[in-house]
Amino acid sequence: xxxxxxxxxxxxxxxxxxxxxxxxxxxxxxxxxxxxxxxxxxxxxxxxxxxxxxxxxxxxxxxxxxxxxxxxxxxxxxxxxxxxxxxxxxxxxxxxxxxxxxxxxxxxxxxxxxxxxxxxxxxxxxxxxxxxxxxxxxxxxxxxxxxxxxxxxxxxxxxxxxxxxxxxxxxxxxxxxxxxxxxxxxxxxxxxxxxxxxxxxxxxxxxxxxxxxxxxxxxxxxxxxxxxxxxxxxxxxxxxxxxxxxxxxxxxxxxxxxxxxxxxxxxxxxxxxxxxxxxxxxxxxxxxxxxxxxxxxxxxxxxxxxxxxxxxxxxxxxxxxxxxxxxxxxxxxxxxxxxxxxxxxxxxxxxxxxxx
Numbered sequence: 274x275x276x277x278x279x280x281x282x283x284x285x286x287x288x289x290x291x292x293x294x295x296x297x298x299x300x301x302x303x304x305x306x307x308x309x310x311x312x313x314x315x316x317x318x319x320x321x322x323x324x325x326x327x328x329x330x331x332x333x334x335x336x337x338x339x340x341x342x343x344x345x346x347x348x349x350x351x352x353x354x355x356x357x358x359x360x361x362x363x364x365x366x367x368x369x370x371x372x373x374x375x376x377x378x379x380x381x382x383x384x385x386x387x388x389x390x391x392x393x394x395x396x397x398x399x400x401x402x403x404x405x406x407x408x409x410x411x412x413x414x415x416x417x418x419x420x421x422x423x424x425x426x427x428x429x430x431x432x433x434x435x436x437x438x439x440x441x442x443x444x445x446x447x448x449x450x451x452x453x454x455x456x457x458x459x460x461x462x463x464x465x466x467x468x469x470x471x472x473x474x475x476x477x478x479x480x481x482x483x484x485x486x487x488x489x490x491x492x493x494x495x496x497x498x499x500x501x502x503x504x505x506x507x508x509x510x511x512x513x514x515x516x517x518x519x520x521x522x523x524x525x526x527x528x529x530x531x532x533x534x535x536x537x538x539x540x541x542x543x544x545x546x547x548x549x550x551x552x553x554x555x556x557x558x559x560x561x562x563x564x565x566x567x568x569x570x571x572x573x574x575x576x577x578x579x580x581x582x583x584x585x586x587x588x589x590x591x592x593x594x595x596x597x598x599x600x601x602x603x604x605x606x607x608x609x610x611x612x613x614x615x616x617x618x619x620x621x622x623x624x625x626x627x628x629x
Contacts, residue, residue, distance in 0.1 A: 356535075357528045360589040365415040367539050368449075368548065370394065371424035371433050373555065377451045377478065378616045380510040381623060383532070384548045385555035386422040387616040393427045394541075400436050402542045402579070407440035410585050414441055418474070420449035425458070431465040438469040447474040449501070455487045463494040476501040478508055478613060508613040513549065514606035515556075515623045517567045526602040527595035534592050543576040544588060550575050550598040560620045567620060569601045 372393055375386035382388075406414075417437050424430050430448075437446055448466065452475040466473065473491055477484075477500055491498040527533050530547060537544060538551035545551035553569050561568035575598040577591045606625065616622060 354528045357530075357533055358593055360586070360593040361534070362589075363413045363415065363585070364410065364537060364589070364592075366418060366535065367414055367416070367537050367544075368418040368420055369433075369437075369539050370421050370552070371419050371430055372422035372426040373552070374426065375421055375423045375451070376426060376453055377423065377480075378618075380610065380614045380616045381512050382616070383511070383513050384420075384422065385552050385559075388559045388618055389422065389552070389555040390558070391426075393429065394433075396429055396432055396436075398541070399433065402539070403436055403440045405542070405579055406539065409579055409582065409588070412441050412443060413585075414444050416445040416447060417441065418447045418449050420447075423451055423454070424448060425450055425454040431462060434465055434469050434471055446471045448472070449474050449476075451476060451478060451480075452482050452484070452487060453480065456483060456490070458490075463490060463496065466496050467494045472497040472499055474499055474501055476508065510610040510612065510614050512606075512608055512610050513623065514603040514608075514625055515549075515569060515601050516603045517569065517601070517624060519569070519600040521600050521603050523595040523597070523599040526599040526604045529604045530599075530602065533595075533599075537592055542580055543578050544592065545576045546592045546596060549602060550596060553598070556623065559618075567624065569598070572597055 370384070372391075373386065373389040374391045375382070375389070378387040380387075419430075419433055419437065421427075424433075427433070434446065434448070437444075446469060448471050450473070455473070455475070465471075473487075473496055475487075475498070488498060490496075527546075532547040532549070534546050536548055537546060538548055539545075540551050550571065553571055557568045575596045577588055579588070582588055603625075620626070
């Protein structure tokens with residue numbers, strides 16, 4: 274009996290243990306299923322993380338590209354400003370007015386040619402000045418732009434070309450023209466250009482000019498014909514706003530001016546850092562009257578006289594510095610005015626009368 278009881282109780286005990294094991298196994302099964310679900314979630318999370326990392330990588334690459342663009346942009350700006358205030362190794366460009374006036378009346382011309390009276394440089398004085406400039410520079414000047422105004426208005430245009438080549442045999446010579454009178458030039462003109470290796474550099478305006486005739490003439494005489502604005506007739510007008518009170522920051526105006534220490538002007542034996550200062554006389558003559566009473570005064574410190582310098586470096590250093598006249602140029606307000614338009618010969622092409 275005792276053994277039976279012992280056996281019976283052992284059965285009950287084993288049964289309970291088996292039931293407990295079943296329950297434990299069920300819990301383990303649930304845990305395993307939950308683990309599978311967790312692993313699936315982890316897998317999803319990992320895939321999402323991979324996608325996020327891929328997006329981050331794309332963002333980083335885009336950031337690198339953006340930073341490269343920013344670096345390029347600011348390098349260009351820095352380079353622009355440094356070139357303004359760094360003396361050139363030699364004068365790369367000199368612009369010379371063969372004619373002060375023009376036969377094309379452009380709005381807001383920065384050479385004031387549309388309001389200039391008809392006037393040509395004295396040929397003998399020009400030869401004297403070019404000889405002196407050659408002596409000082411040893412003939413080391415990159416390019417001469419013979420222009421205006423419209424250079425072909427001057428009946429002695431060929432003489433100006435001959436003199437320029439005589440004293441500067443290694444420089445480039447550009448004849449900068451609007452092209453209106455090119456087809457009317459004689460064979461002597463074209464032979465002169467060919468002999469002196471002149472490049473014809475017209476700007477295309479929205480005018481009726483037979484450029485095919487001009488192209489054939491240039492081809493016939495083997496003369497380069499290169500358009501300033503890539504042959505596009507959609508030329509833009511600009512407003513170069515001036516401050517008659519002269520309250521602009523000289524340094525800012527100089528370092529942000531596209532012309533300063535680049536479009537150097539040679540006039541009456543003097544070198545100017547820009548066309549506005551060199552030709553302001555036309556503005557003053559037109560508008561310094563009893564009605565407008567505006568005059569932008571030029572001083573002896575706004576140019577350098579080639580007959581008073583000791584060497585080339587003195588000229589190059591002068592041209593790389595702001596001049597007193599810079600105070601009149603409100604460069605912050607210089608802006609495009611849309612497609613090319615004709616001048617109305619009014620002062621508001623240069624001055625903001627309403628203070629806008």
